[in-house]
Each structure stands twice: as structure tokens, then as C-alpha cells.
Amino acid sequence: xxxxxxxxxxxxxxxxxxxxxxxxxxxxxxxxxxxxxxxxxxxxxxxxxxxxxxxxxxxxxxxxxxxxxxxxxxxxxxxxxxxxxxxxxxxxxxxxxxxxxxxxxxxxxxxxxxxxxxxxxxxxxxxxxxxxxxxxxxxxxxxxxxxxxxxxxxxxxxxxxxxxxxxxxxxxxxxxxxxxxxxxxxxxxxxxxxxxxxxxxxxxxxxxxxxxxxxxxxxxxxxxxxxxxxxxxxxxxxxxxxxxxxxxxxxxxxxxxxxxxxxxxxxxxxxxxxxxxxxxxxxxxxxxxxxxxxxxxxxxxxxxxxxxxxxxxxxxxxxxxxxxxxxxxxxxxxxxxxxxxxxxxxxxxxxxxxxxxxxxxxxxxxxxxxxxxxxxxxxxxxxxxxxxxxxxxxxxxxxxxxxxxxxxx
Amino acid sequence: xxxxxxxxxxxxxxxxxxxxxxxxxxxxxxxxxxxxxxxxxxxxxxxxxxxxxxxxxxxxxxxxxxxxxxxxxxxxxxxxxxxxxxxxxxxxxxxxxxxxxxxxxxxxxxxxxxxxxxxxxxxxxxxxxxxxxxxxxxxxxxxxxxxxxxxxxxxxx
Numbered sequence: 001x002x003x004x005x006x007x008x009x010x011x012x013x014x015x016x017x018x019x020x021x022x023x024x025x026x027x028x029x030x031x032x033x034x035x036x037x038x039x040x041x042x043x044x045x046x047x048x049x050x051x052x053x054x055x056x057x058x059x060x061x062x063x064x065x066x067x068x069x070x071x072x073x074x075x076x077x078x079x080x081x082x083x084x085x086x087x088x089x090x091x092x093x094x095x096x097x098x099x100x101x102x103x104x105x106x107x108x109x110x111x112x113x114x115x116x117x118x119x120x121x122x123x124x125x126x127x128x129x130x131x132x133x134x135x136x137x138x139x140x141x142x143x144x145x146x147x148x149x150x151x152x153x154x155x156x157x158x159x160x161x162x163x164x165x166x167x168x169x170x171x172x173x174x175x176x177x178x179x180x181x182x183x184x185x186x187x188x189x190x191x192x193x194x195x196x197x198x199x200x201x202x203x204x205x206x207x208x209x210x211x212x213x214x215x216x217x218x219x220x221x222x223x224x225x226x227x228x229x230x231x232x233x234x235x236x237x238x239x240x241x242x243x244x245x246x247x248x249x250x251x252x253x254x255x256x257x258x259x260x261x262x263x264x265x266x267x268x269x270x271x272x273x274x275x276x277x278x279x280x281x282x283x284x285x286x287x288x289x290x291x292x293x294x295x296x297x298x299x300x301x302x303x304x305x306x307x308x309x310x311x312x313x314x315x316x317x318x319x320x321x322x323x324x325x326x327x328x329x330x331x332x333x334x335x336x337x338x339x340x341x342x343x344x345x346x347x348x349x350x351x352x353x354x355x356x357x358x359x360x361x362x363x364x365x366x367x368x369x370x371x372x373x374x375x376x377x378x379x380x381x382x383x384x385x386x387x388x389x390x391x392x393x394x395x396x397x398x399x400x401x402x403x404x405x406x407x408x409x
Numbered sequence: 410x411x412x413x414x415x416x417x418x419x420x421x422x423x424x425x426x427x428x429x430x431x432x433x434x435x436x437x438x439x440x441x442x443x444x445x446x447x448x449x450x451x452x453x454x455x456x457x458x459x460x461x462x463x464x465x466x467x468x469x470x471x472x473x474x475x476x477x478x479x480x481x482x483x484x485x486x487x488x489x490x491x492x493x494x495x496x497x498x499x500x501x502x503x504x505x506x507x508x509x510x511x512x513x514x515x516x517x518x519x520x521x522x523x524x525x526x527x528x529x530x531x532x533x534x535x536x537x538x539x540x541x542x543x544x545x546x547x548x549x550x551x552x553x554x555x556x557x558x559x560x561x562x563x564x565x566x
Binding site: 342343344345346349350353361362375376404405406407 | 413414415417420421423424425445446447470471472473528530531534
């Protein structure tokens with residue numbers, strides 16, 4: 001498709017926080033929100049606010065309808081078979097912890113192996129460290145090559161006959177590289193292991209179909225894909241979810257309670273204890289509608305164009321090293337880099353002086369950065385609403401950093 | 410160029426620190442770590458009769474942490490422990506935004522970091538060296554032991 005300046009201008013106009021004053025290039029941390037998402041949350045509280053799933057009056061029924069409509073939209077968005085398999089959480093972190101507590105602790109035992117990759121965000125690492133410690137299972141790490149690439153052979157070699165659980169991201173928040181979860185889930189299943197996919201970074205940038213991937217669990221956050229903070233999703237196969245104990249216990253997740261115990265509600269409510277984030281779900285519904293309106297063709301093409309442009313521009317700046325692949329197709333807008341002799345926190349502070357928002361630090365992936373030999377880096381992460389002009393602003397700032405720190409070249 | 414926090418005083422102390430080196434005859438030393446930036450320094454002091462005769466630091470970190478430690482040593486070498494602690498108190502109050510004009514002048518070049526008071530995410534970087542010095546004086550036994558161990562390790566290697 002031909003993407004015109006007019007189309008880009010209209011998209012940018014949908015986002016109230018996006019102006020020409022600041023170049024927001026920290027989209028992997030959280031995305032900006034279109035007006036329709038902000039309005040959806042507002043509309044829920046202005047016109048439908050009541051506790052969903054409980055009330056027997058019309059207002060509560062309306063709240064329930066919106067909440068369940070959001071669940072159906074999520075189901076369709078990620079290609080799940082049933083809304084029973086869509087559990088609302090706060091974010092991907094909570095989703096992954098739910099699997100660790102409710103599946104791993106009850107299904108792993110001493111001597112079992114858990115496989116995670118060194119690429120993972122701490123959210124897809126620490127829950128499995130906990131599960132390993134509590135069950136006596138062994139945690140193994142898969143190491144990619146230094147550009148972050150994993151091959152089928154590397155994956156097969158990392159599995160053992162004792163591997164019962166594999167946890168892997170679909171898209172690295174540091175390197176921007178995507179991973180072929182469909183192949184890895186198939187191989188894991190051949191070995192009898194359960195496969196958990198972390199979709200926190202992939203869901204906002206590439207079309208996801210959990211049925212096609214055939215992953216057993218899949219976690220993502222709303223706030224990285226235009227929705228409000230505080231609403232996230234866990235997809236789980238019904239056959240697994242049915243056999244799991246609840247993660248949290250309390251209101252609206254039971255059928256019947258006595259002084260001695262309780263029987264749990266049907267899926268997905270078994271895993272949604274307490275009053276739910278219906279306003280957030282309304283926002284997530286609007287975010288999904290926004291994605292559908294825009295279409296993946298536009299999003300993927302635009303993000304690739306921007307990534308290619310940014311990588312070309314960065315190449316011209318001396319003393320800058322990009323982490324990961326040298327191919328734009330393997331970055332999905334995520335450009336993590338270092339500048340010789342300039343600390344990333346100073347880079348982020350100087351870029352802030354230039355009106356450019358970037359992330360500095362370890363990006364919640366300390367083991368990966370240690371493996372790559374770069375304890376601290378800076379990350380520019382693009383989204384479809386960014387522009388070449390914003391990238392120019394970023395690379396112009398990038399080119400001044402060393403001289404501003406007193407270097408002569 | 411626009412008005413920048415990264416002024417010449419700061420960048421000069423970062424790129425050309427006078428006190429970033431080993432100090433073999435240090436008798437007190439402690440490590441200071443700021444996990445938010447990954448700043449990690451070892452502050453080494455040679456203290457005789459309550460006076461800082463010499464001082465140095467080694468380590469890595471952001472420009473603010475490194476420059477601040479260097480500026481601090483510029484200021485406190487030759488001072489008594491009591492004077493150094495008083496200057497440290499002034500510096501920490503400067504970072505919190507509570508300082509008089511006279512006090513600001515007493516800090517000499519370290520006063521160039523005054524704008525950190527508007528940068529909450531960088532406060533830990535700016536105070537790292539100063540906190541480490543206070544800790545050395547708060548826990549002299551520990552600091553002397555660390556210095557002895559530091560020497561022993563150097564001797565072996």
C-alpha cells in the first residue's frame with residue numbers, strides 16, 4: 001500500500017499526547033493512547049459504571065455486556081477458540097505469574113526441567129525461578145547467538161527428556177527480534193512440555209493467532225497496545241485452565257461457598273477474583289477496534305519503513321553501536337544501542353533536553369545484557385504513529401552527545 | 410547549543426577526573442552502588458589524625474556519579490572529618506533544594522550540580538560519592554577492614 005503524509009497526519013491527530021513538541025520514542029515501555037480509547041474508559045464511567053457480573057439491575061447488566069464484549073474482541077484479535085480461554089489480568093506480568101502459581105507449582109516436581117531463554121524480560125524469568133525453587137525443578141537457559149538469533153537446532157539441543165515447561169517471548173523487548181513460537185511450541189509438545197508464550201512486545205506490532213501458534217498459554221498487556229494501564233490478558237487452553245486451581249481467591253470467582261470451602265466458578269471467571277477492571281476492558285476493546293480500523297498492513301508497513309529509516313540514519317553517526325540484527329525486518333521498531341564513552345542515563349537525560357523520550361538502563365533484561373556484555377544501553381522504540389521527522393530529531397540529538405560530554409570527535 | 414545540565418564543569422570532571430585512580434596507601438575505603446544507573450564506585454581515603462590527607466575513587470557509572478565523586482574529593486582532601494561531613498551535609502541539602510547562597514559557594518565546583526534538585530531520577534547518582542564518604546565515617550571499623558582487604562588482594566595479584 002502507499003502510505004501518504006495525509007494518512008500519517010490523520011493517525012497522529014488521533015493521539016492527543018502526540019504533538020510536535022516531544023518525540024515519544026519509548027513505545028516498548030508503553031504506547032500512547034488514541035482519543036477513542038480515552039473516551040471509551042470515560043464513557044464507561046459516565047454511562048455504564050456498576051459492578052459487572054453481579055448486579056441484577058440494568059446498569060450492571062450494561063457494565064457486564066461491555067466487559068464481555070471486550071473479552072470477545074480479545075478472543076477474535078488473538079484467534080482463540082473460546083472466550084472461556086481469555087482471562088483478564090492487570091498486565092502480562094500478572095498473567096505469567098498466574099501460570100507460575102496455578103499451573104507450574106501444581107504440575108512440576110523435583111527433577112523436571114524448565115526451559116527459558118536468556119532473552120526474556122524479567123517478567124518471563126522470575127516467576128519460573130520461583131517455580132523452580134519451590135518445586136525442585138531445574139531451570140535451564142537457552143542462549144541465542146550474539147545477535148539474538150535462535151535456530152531450531154539450538155532449541156532442540158536445549159530440551160531434555162525432563163523438560164516439562166518452556167517459556168519464551170515472541171518478540172524481544174531489547175533486540176526487537178521475533179521468534180517462531182509455532183515451531184518451538186510444536187517441538188516442545190513433541191517432548192511433552194507445556195509452552196508459555198510472552199506476547200507483551202509482539203501483540204502490539206504483529207498479528208497474533210494463538211490457535212495457529214498452538215501455544216498453551218499466552219500473555220500480554222493492554223497498555224503497550226494503545227489500551228489503558230492496568231488491563232492485561234492471559235490466554236490459556238481450556239483443557240489446562242479447567243484443571244488449574246485459582247490464582248486469587250475472593251469475590252465473583254465461586255459457585256458456592258461454605259465455612260469450609262468453595263466450588264469455583266466456570267471459566268474464565270474462576271481466574272478473575274474481585275471486582276474487575278471493566279473501565280480498562282472498555283479501553284482495550286476500543287484499542288482493538290482502533291487496530292482493526294487501521295489494519296495490520298498499514299501498521300507493519302509503516303513500522304518497517306520507520307525502522308529502516310532510523311537504522312540508516314543511525315549508521316551515519318560515529319561511535320554508535322546497534323544491538324541485534326543489522327536487518328530492519330528483525331527489529332520491529334526496537335533499536336537498542338550504545339554510544340562509546342557516554343552512559344545511557346546521561347544519553348536519556350541529554351535527549352530529554354532535546355525533547356526526545358528514550359529508555360535507558362537494563363530494560364528489565366539484566367541477564368540478556370550481561371550475556372551480550374553491555375550492562376547498560378539506551379533504547380529507541382518506534383510505533384506506527386511516529387514520523388521520519390521525529391527520527392531526525394532523535395539522530396540529530398544522537399550526533400551531538402559525545403561533543404556535549406566533552407569529547408573532541 | 411541550548412541550556413544544558415551537562416555543563417563544562419561536569420563533563421570535565423567526568424572525562425578528566427583528577428582523583429579517579431587507585432590509592433595504595435588508603436586506610437579507609439567502601440564501595441557505593443546505585444542500582445538505578447548501575448553506578449559502582451569504591452571510595453578510598455587516607456585519613457591521619459582525623460584529617461583527609463588523600464583520597465581517590467575507582468569504578469564506573471554515569472557522568473553525574475563520576476563527576477560528583479571527583480568534585481567531592483577536590484573539596485574534602487586536606488579537610489578534617491568534621492569539615493568534610495559538614496560539606497557533605499550542605500551538598501545533600503543542595504540536592505534537596507534547601508541551601509543558602511553562602512553555602513552554595515562553599516561547595517565550589519560541586520555547586521554546579523545544583524540543578525539535580527530538579528531531576529529526581531538522578532539524585533542517587535549525584536549523592537553516591539558523598540553518601541559513601543559519610544558511610545566511611547559512620548562505620549570506620551568496616552572501612553578500615555575493607556581497605557586492609559583491598560591491599561591484601563592487590564598484594565596477591
